[in-house]
Amino acid sequence: MTPDEYCQQKAAASGSSFYYSFLFLPPERRRAITALYAFCREVDDAVDESSDAQLAATKLAWWRQEIAGLYAGTPRHPVSQALTPHLKTFGLEQENMQEIISGMEMDLTQTRYLDWKGLERYCYHVAGVVGLLAARIFGYREPRTLDYARELGIAFQLTNIIRDVGEDARKNRIYLPMEDLQKFGVPAADILAMRQTDAFRALMQFQAERARSHYEEAFRALPATDRKAQRPGLIMAAIYRALLEEIERDGFMVLTRRTSLTPLRKFWIAWKTWVTA
Secondary structure, X not given: OOHHHHHHHHHHHHOOHHHHHHOOOOHHHHHHHHHHHXXXXXXXXXXXXXXXXXXXXXXXXXXXXXXXXXXXXXXXXHHHHHHHHHHHHXXXXXXXXXXXXXXXXXXXXXXXXXXXXXXXXXHHHHHXXXXXXXXXXXXXXXXXXXXXXXXXXXXXXXXXXXXXXXXXXXXXXXXXXXXXXXXXXXXXXXXXOOOOOHHHHHHHHHHHXXXXXXXXHHHHHOOHHHOOOOHHHHHHHHHHHHHHHHHHHOOOOOOOOOOOOOHHHHHHHHHHHXXXX
């Protein structure tokens, strides 16, 4: 199996909405974004698939060294080898790759966030930075496009957090800021006990509006000259916004179920966005 084939399998197996945005790209850009996505999956799995925090920390430390080796010209892992030809072509910076690992490390030490400022920092590291790297792969001319990409990444992460409240609570994680829980009168114990209340639904409506504000901020920042190049990001946005609307129509029943879109619907949204964006 070649490094590119390894990354392709990693991306396809995840079933992520991101995969659908890659389908319409030219081959070189598709290989680059697939390798980047595979890297994100590797470091995310290092945390999610390890019940031992120390083992997860060891895996992330290994990836830190591997990324340093990648930029030194000595990649060992198939994902790193697949990334190698794209580093200079698309201006992928080591600092950004290491920032993603820093975001994953936050999950090892923090299960609560006091306020939006703290959660926004986390969202930037695990998703905003990915947006910046992806925008470089897709191609851009205007610096403001990077502002769009960062905001879009944060919006995606907020949507994920909304979708996964129940799943995260079962791992004793609450990403919703504690100041928001206090504002809406939702004890953390209610979330951990999966108690669906009117106050909880009001809290989730607030989080959905916050996510929407970041989508809108992203779209305002995207220059018209870069819109065509950034269509993959717009595809992801269309899919994620459809997911957010589905969760809202479902009454924010995120404590007991995980809302998702069918592969066919994702593909339809991807195709429609590609031809109209």
